[in-house]
Amino acid sequence: MAERAFIPVRIAVLTVSDTRGPEDDRSGDLLVERLEGAGHRLAARGILRDDRAMIAAKLREWIANPGIDVILTTGGTGLTGRDVTVEAHRDVYEKEIDAFGTVFTMVSMGKIGTSAVQSRATGGVAGGTYLFALPGSTGACRDAWDEILAAQLDYRHTPCNFVEIMPRLDEHLRRK
Template identity: 40%
Template sequence: MIASPHPDASEISVRCAVITVSDTRTVETDQSGQRIQQLLNQSGHQVGAYAILKDEPEQIRSRLMTLGQDPDLDAVIFNGGTGIAPRDTTYDAIEGLLEKTIPGFGELFRWLSYQEIGSRAIASRAVAGVFCNRLVFSLPGSTNAVTLAMETLILPELSHLVSQIRKC
């Protein structure tokens, strides 16, 4: 295990929205969205909102703008729509709204993905950043990719990143 360079004094519980972007998934078939919620809850965090959206850029942007105004949310985790197919528009919809990006997230995610799936990892447009003082993560829609991102990158840093955003 890699040591934390500057551990936080205390872990905080983070309240998150989980948004699945898919033209075909339903609440019953959304394994990735369910996995994100499960991992958040197991780690002591809370799910404050959950939805499935069609892969329509305006719907995605509108939902992020609405969630950005919710005073009870600290983070938004999207899954789905990060590839390069014509209907993969999550990255395009949210990247321009981010006030700050966290380039290391996408870089590390693609590196870790490469170790699991090889060169196909180059097609991932996973991204993270800050919008309206909330963390925003956008992950691929596969359950394996969601698990990888959550367990190795997001959950180990979620409390720390939120505490950084809260600093005035």
């Protein structure tokens, strides 16, 4: 079988934080560095405070944008009262990618042991767009990208990957 050609994906990065700004958004910077280094395109970038309605509204805005294929959020996946990113994601998901959180936990266990139980990383699909909520630490973002997303967002990865099914994510909306 002939090797597949790389297909760049258009990715938006949203940092959720009450304390970070553009000058010190290390996790957002890391994700941008990783995705661009892999050959993908940064489609949009933003920072929002920990507000469920605002996060969900931004996700819906980006889902509606045909120039965005994937949304990565970083921050707000923990257990404190201000951590509402996971709830905002679930407000917009059509389908949750349950195994993303499971695989992320498995990766994290190897790095931080049982502290991995404190993360609620999640993934889902809405409007033909993939969404992934990652913890706010640079280590967690590095692990999620390097150990999961780099392969799943690469069309050349076999036996299967997220890119090859992108054209079919919203097929239910096109049915008569």
